[in-house]
Amino acid sequence: MALKLPAAFQERMRSLLKEEYTDFMDSYDRVPRSGIRVNTLKISTEDLLSIAPWDLRPIPWCGTGFYTEAGERPGRHPYYHAGLYYIQEPSAMAPVELLDVTPGEAVLDLCAAPGGKSTQIAAKLRGTGMLVSNDLNADRTKALAKNIELYGVRNAVVLNEHPDRIAEKFPAFFDKILIDAPCSGEGMFRKDEAMIKEWDGDSPLKYADMQRGILRAAATMLRPGGRIVYSTCTFSPEENEGMIAEFVAGHPEFRVLPVGGTGSFAAGETDWLKEQGSGFGHIPDQVWEQVRGTARLWPHRIEGEGHFLAVLQHEVDPKSAAAAERARDTLLSSTAPAESADRPKGKERPTRNVKPVKGKPPKKGAGNQGEAAPTAAYEAFIREHLLGFVPGGHTVVYGSHIYQSPLPPSLLDGLKVVRPGWYMGDAKNGRFVPAHPLATALHPGEFIRVIRLDSGSGEAVRYLKGETLSIPGDRVECGGEASPKGYALVCIDGYSAGWGKWQEGMLKNEYPAGWRWTSA
Numbered sequence: 374m375a376l377k378l379p380a381a382f383q384e385r386m387r388s389l390l391k392e393e394y395t396d397f398m399d400s401y402d403r404v405p406r407s408g409i410r411v412n413t414l415k416i417s418t419e420d421l422l423s424i425a426p427w428d429l430r431p432i433p434w435c436g437t438g439f440y441t442e443a444g445e446r447p448g449r450h451p452y453y454h455a456g457l458y459y460i461q462e463p464s465a466m467a468p469v470e471l472l473d474v475t476p477g478e479a480v481l482d483l484c485a486a487p488g489g490k491s492t493q494i495a496a497k498l499r500g501t502g503m504l505v506s507n508d509l510n511a512d513r514t515k516a517l518a519k520n521i522e523l524y525g526v527r528n529a530v531v532l533n534e535h536p537d538r539i540a541e542k543f544p545a546f547f548d549k550i551l552i553d554a555p556c557s558g559e560g561m562f563r564k565d566e567a568m569i570k571e572w573d574g575d576s577p578l579k580y581a582d583m584q585r586g587i588l589r590a591a592a593t594m595l596r597p598g599g600r601i602v603y604s605t606c607t608f609s610p611e612e613n614e615g616m617i618a619e620f621v622a623g624h625p626e627f628r629v630l631p632v633g634g635t636g637s638f639a640a641g642e643t644d645w646l647k648e649q650g651s652g653f654g655h656i657p658d659q660v661w662e663q664v665r666g667t668a669r670l671w672p673h674r675i676e677g678e679g680h681f682l683a684v685l686q687h688e689v690d691p692k693s694a695a696a697a698e699r700a701r702d703t704l705l706s707s708t709a710p711a712e713s714a715d716r717p718k719g720k721e722r723p724t725r726n727v728k729p730v731k732g733k734p735p736k737k738g739a740g741n742q743g744e745a746a747p748t749a750a751y752e753a754f755i756r757e758h759l760l761g762f763v764p765g766g767h768t769v770v771y772g773s774h775i776y777q778s779p780l781p782p783s784l785l786d787g788l789k790v791v792r793p794g795w796y797m798g799d800a801k802n803g804r805f806v807p808a809h810p811l812a813t814a815l816h817p818g819e820f821i822r823v824i825r826l827d828s829g830s831g832e833a834v835r836y837l838k839g840e841t842l843s844i845p846g847d848r849v850e851c852g853g854e855a856s857p858k859g860y861a862l863v864c865i866d867g868y869s870a871g872w873g874k875w876q877e878g879m880l881k882n883e884y885p886a887g888w889r890w891t892s893a
């Protein structure tokens with residue numbers, strides 16, 4: 374085995390896995406599997422399968438997930454830049470499948486960066502309801518915001534907050550909450566050797582402390598009858614079964630939905646903790662019994678890295694469900710303006726295209742019923758360029774930036790907001806300049822001017838590299854009476870990739886510098 378695993382880790386795994394230990398260790402000699410997950414916000418699974426130039430084999434636990442073979446490089450294809458799929462480790466696709474998200478729900482992804490699972494949740498919401506994606510690490514929220522934008526998500530808010538601070542604003546609010554917890558990362562050793570260096574014998578208990586706090590905050594934000602999925606990419610029982618046992622023992626209103634012990638998912642391991650004297654206080658036998666229903670994805674049993682999953686279902690008490698429903702309606706109908714939605718306080722300057730929100734939030738009393746007054750130029754652009762729909766939600770203006778938010782701005786008051794919603798563009802000197810995320814979330818039938826590039830022609834890559842293209846006027850598809858001159862939605866094989874500005878046979882490239890295709 375080429376990997377140098379810490380002796381203390383090997384010892385723990387030997388005592389956990391017993392007769393399976395050798396098989397487990399052999400898995401370190403196998404190459405980790407890679408996968409892609411289809412972004413059904415932009416393309417159906419069937420359509421992607423019909424155009425993808427790779428051998429794609431289904432991942433058993435995710436209907437939109439596919440294994441890719443070694444040597445295939447889906448990140449180096451124009452389709453990647455059109456947001457048609459997310460490159461994701463196969464086991465990492467499992468938690469959202471168990472969250473059971475349905476359109477219209479309010480979903481919180483508490484530890485979301487860089488956004489693999491958030492984009493998966495967004496696809497399941499199909500542009501309805503709302504997604505709040507949060508991460509405590511300011512730097513990592515840049516990648517999170519970029520992924521939300523690349524994958525054409527219209528209904529997400531991106532926060533950079535401590536879960537306790539979000540909990541103050543959103544009591545009993547979310548239908549579903551994902552906790553993809555920070556963890557000691559033991560399940561990623563094969564894929565990412567850097568995780569090995571960060572591990573020491575104290576890691577499991579150190580992370581267990583963080584996980585405890587995150588779970589506690591999540592429980593207060595869940596609506597009665599809602600569901601929390603807790604996942605880690607580590608093997609240590611202290612961060613997995615122990616954490617769930619302790620949580621359920623202290624929250625009898627939750628029940629562990631049994632998902633382990635069938636198909637690809639092995640049952641939760643409770644004996645090890647019991648033998649070691651769990652360290653989690655008194656856990657009743659019936660709780661340990663439930664915890665057996667959590668799931669482990671073992672790399673020696675499946676094609677994927679090590680993961681743990683627990684589905685925590687809140688048992689409904691009809692009275693509190695009705696009260697929570699009323700409380701949420703009240704919160705959502707609040708239209709008072711945000712007064713102090715702070716910028717993230719990360720030290721690093723934001724990258725050019727993934728900026729924390731800037732400028733002053735709207736003043737009290739501005740606009741309709743206290744909401745931000747949308748600029749006239751923005752409204753005119755929407756009216757004149759979008760076909761067949763008007764973006765929904767609350768129009769939120771921060772400085773020159775205009776967003777459509779699924780939440781009233783007052784609910785974000787005082788939180789560190791990276792994106793209050795779908796970034797539509799900037800109002801500057803009476804003009805409106807559409808932002809890149811407006812383009813990536815549009816379908817060709819939704820914009821008045823469309824230019825189609827063929828992924829195989831070379832033009833698509835030249836566009837993605839930022840080059841100006843020569844495009845004759847008869848290739849500009851115009852809706853209604855529109856002239857070909859002006860902003861055009863540039864699509865690759867029919868899927869939006871960004872903006873261009875067409876004039877007299879030339880397409881001025883508006884693809885953002887920070888997103889460009891960089892290889893030869």
Ligand SMILES: C[S@@+](CC[C@H](N)C(=O)[O-])C[C@H]1O[C@@H](n2cnc3c(N)ncnc32)[C@H](O)[C@@H]1O
Pocket residue numbers: 465483484485486487488489490491507508509510513534535536553554555556583587
């Ligand atoms: C396993 S990663 C999340 C991966 C992500 N869910 C995805 O699918 O792309 C865990 C994340 O938790 C964040 N984190 C650490 N402590 C946190 C806390 N107390 N609250 C929220 N996020 C936290 C880390 O910055 C890290 O990005």
